[in-house]
Amino acid sequence: MAGVYVKDISGMNFGTMTIEAVTGGLRVQGQPDIWIFRQNGYFSYPGTGPDSQRVQFKFQSVAGRSVISVRYEGEEFLYMERYEQGNLPAAWTARQGAYAAVNINPGSALWPGTNTMTLEVGADGLLRLKGTLRGDIPIKPLTDTLAITGGIGRNKGESVRVVTVAGEEEIEFWGFRYRRTLRTANTFEGGTLFQTTGAGGSGTFNVLALNGNWRQMGRQYGALLKTQMGEFYDLAAAYLAASQGSTAEDLRLLGQFGYNLQFPYARQLIDGMAETSGMSNEKQRSVAALMGGLFGCSSMNAWGDYTGGGRWSSAGTGTRREVPSLGSAGS
Amino acid sequence: MVYNPPSPQNSVVDINYAGSISLQTGMNSKGIFLDLQNGQMSDPLTYADRTPAEFRLFSFLLDSSNARELDASFRSVSPSMGLIINTAVESRLDFATSASVYEWATYGVKQRTASGLLASANHYIDPAWTGLPAIPDGLAGGFSKERLANLLARGAQYKGAIDTARMMQIFDTTIPNGGPTFPDDSPLETYYQIVAAPGDSTLWLKARGYSGWEKMALKPLFLR
DSSP, X not given: OOEEEEEEEETTEEEEEEEEEETTEEEETTOSSOBEEOTTSOEEOSOSSTTTTSEEEEEEEETTEEEEEEEETTEEEEEEEEOOOOOOOHHHHTTOEEEEESSSXXXXXXXXXXXXXXXXXXXXXXXXXXXXXXXXXXXEESSSSEEEESSSSTXXXXXXXXXXXXXXXXXXXXXXXXXXXXXXXXXXTTEEEEEEOSTTSSOOOEEEEEESSHHHHHHHHHHHSXXXXXXXXXXXXXXXXXXXXXXXXXHHHHHHHHHHHSOHHHHHHHXXXXXXXXXXXXXXXXXXXXXXXSSOOEEEEEOGGGTSSSSOOEEEEEEOOOSEEESOOOO | OEEEOSTTSOOEEEOOOTXXXXXXXXXXTTSEEEEEEEOTTTOOOBOTTSOOHHHHHHHHHHHOOSHHHHXXXXXXXXXXXXXXXXXXXXXXXXXXXXXXXXXXXXXXXXXXXXXXXXXXXXXXXXXXXXXXXXXOSGGGGTTHHHHHHHHHHHHHHTTTOOOHHHHHHHHTSXXXXXXXXXXXXXXXXXXXXXXXXXXGTEEEEEETTTOOOEEEEOGGGOOO
16 A cells, blocks of 8 residues: 555646555645544544544556545545556656647747646656646656656656657647757766756756866866857957956966965866866956956845745845956946 | 855855956855945045955855854954945855845944845945945935835835745846846946846846846755
């Protein structure tokens, strides 16, 4: 009886919950008391009063599926179904990551919010579509390109298909089609350069993931973003020359000044960057010292009662980052 | 840029220009998010010989795993210029949720807290400060008072329903329409915007005129 089950969580949301055997009965995740076994073959909350068995639960097999029914005021309803993940094909685990819908307008009435979801294997080993319109739902792969949502009932047991559109995989369920929000663009010595996909509307951003000691991360950084760093330096140098009359020597001196103020780990990072970026140490230090500056940012945090769920939800910032300046500058 | 240094330092994401080694907006793998605002209208002093605050903020995220450690960091050093730092913490260690605004002057720090909503722009408002310069209305004050008032009004308006999508909507709203964002025809411009869910290691980045809200789910990239 102990195991993972799929049940309605709240409203039309559904997800997984666990039942574990404990002394005297079963501990059901999220419920205030244990279930104990009764002589009529049902489980109920402990106690001897008239209300203690008002709600009763029964484990049974229906058409070959292991379910729990709930008996309430003389009627019996389907409550939850036992969920077995089974083997996870490598094709599905490789798809872990963030996705955004591409076949509806983000934030439209069909989806009250940004239509995104994350495919993830959790610490419990279950594959889920997280953050969907119906919560964090488990899915069970049937083939490398087909899975079904867990459980029995509305929105459950439905297909989750992988389709290929313009040479790229997309995940389709409930009429929505999702594309990855990060694509791998390049790798170097343990570091990976990703790019967002433009699923938010149009332009994309680089997302650089570095791993190792600070010099190793610097080498990855320098190799994977050498082009972008060069473009940034050229734009900044041109701007600073035009607006402040700054010369290449000014940039070099300020780069060295900033380098001297950096913590030792950051200096190791910058040194590593110069090993693979093709820049001189002096130029690399100048790039490292460039930062967005000037003025006009706003920020807001909302949590608890303001988010509706009591849980931390979001922090936001509307920020203005002017063209780069050298040295310390807030926005 | 997502950094995964050797333990015991945390994984940190720094939203920044390619090659710049500093941090104005970032988040770590322990659920701490922070965002920097200029506070020079309230504290115009600068100290070129001090370690830039942007270097320190990077270290704060590398080394802080909960609100208490972050708070100790802000109280241990003074910045090189007047700043305002919004911080948000959903600790993965103790599941504590909190947020603070640090009005971080070159000569001291005040911590603002609240129950559910905090906002800041470019001036200090903690009542414990004395002798602060007056902040002009409108453009002369960078619309700082107007932006702050708009954010607090939107927070009150949407109380109980502020999720990340609502946060994006709020930050897509221009100042004349009740939001914090400079309109396209303004002498001041909004360049980029960020919404973060630190407990989920997820953020959205938008560069106005270039992109929509691009989602970055960083949990798989945070290795520490």
